[in-house]
Amino acid sequence: MRRLTLLAMLAFAAAAPAVASVAHGYYYLKPNEINLSVLLPPPPEAASAQERSDEEQVAAAVAARSPAQLFEAEEASKRSVFFFASSIGPNFSAARLPLTAAFFQRVRSDVAELVDGAKAYWQRPRPGGVQRPRGSYPSGHAAFAASSAILLSQLVPAKRDAIFEQARTFAENRILLGLHYPSDVTSGWNAGTLAAYVMMRDRTFRHDFAAVKTELRRANL
Numbered sequence: 001m002r003r004l005t006l007l008a009m010l011a012f013a014a015a016a017p018a019v020a021s022v023a024h025g026y027y028y029l030k031p032n033e034i035n036l037s038v039l040l041p042p043p044p045e046a047a048s049a050q051e052r053s054d055e056e057q058v059a060a061a062v063a064a065r066s067p068a069q070l071f072e073a074e075e076a077s078k079r080s081v082f083f084f085a086s087s088i089g090p091n092f093s094a095a096r097l098p099l100t101a102a103f104f105q106r107v108r109s110d111v112a113e114l115v116d117g118a119k120a121y122w123q124r125p126r127p128g129g130v131q132r133p134r135g136s137y138p139s140g141h142a143a144f145a146a147s148s149a150i151l152l153s154q155l156v157p158a159k160r161d162a163i164f165e166q167a168r169t170f171a172e173n174r175i176l177l178g179l180h181y182p183s184d185v186t187s188g189w190n191a192g193t194l195a196a197y198v199m200m201r202d203r204t205f206r207h208d209f210a211a212v213k214t215e216l217r218r219a220n221l
């Protein structure tokens with residue numbers, strides 16, 4: 001039933017007006033295949049109770065963070081699948097795994113393209129007036145974390161729990177850094193999940209995914 005509901009949502013989204021896009025091109029997704037303005041709820045309204053809750057949670061996280069936590073969150077904020085080496089092992093590196101590197105770069109690019117269109121559509125300001133070239137909603141880092149974790153955990157299933165734990169921390173660090181609201185992170189995670197689901201239905205994706213799986217197996221990962 002859940003699968004049928006998701007498929008119905010995606011079919012409806014494809015027929016709805018598309019969100020704004022800065023189309024640089026997709027690899028595995030197709031333009032307007034996922035309409036986040038339909039599939040995600042809008043960000044909280046200004047001065048609403050939910051927005052106040054968002055603001056309070058960000059303020060509490062920023063006030064409670066230690067210098068060490070801040071440094072660690074900043075250092076770990078780069079969107080690269082090889083961030084997950086601490087969960088998978090030291091052999092999980094771009095130098096050793098060129099097919100994996102290229103594949104996840106395409107995935108990252110597709111997810112960023114998708115999320116950037118949604119950011120342009122909603123144009124939610126960042127917490128505390130933080131200046132960034134793109135809006136706050138949804139979080140691109142959370143979308144990256146979700147899509148990467150979903151795909152990577154299928155490639156290295158023995159490390160699934162560690163991968164998802166690390167992905168959640170990566171996404172939630174955006175709140176600790178004061179760069180995103182909790183609702184941004186939740187919707188970003190959902191956007192990344194949708195993107196991964198749709199990509200997995202693409203023929204080219206499945207071909208490349210199989211090649212990556214072979215490369216990882218040969219590297220004993």
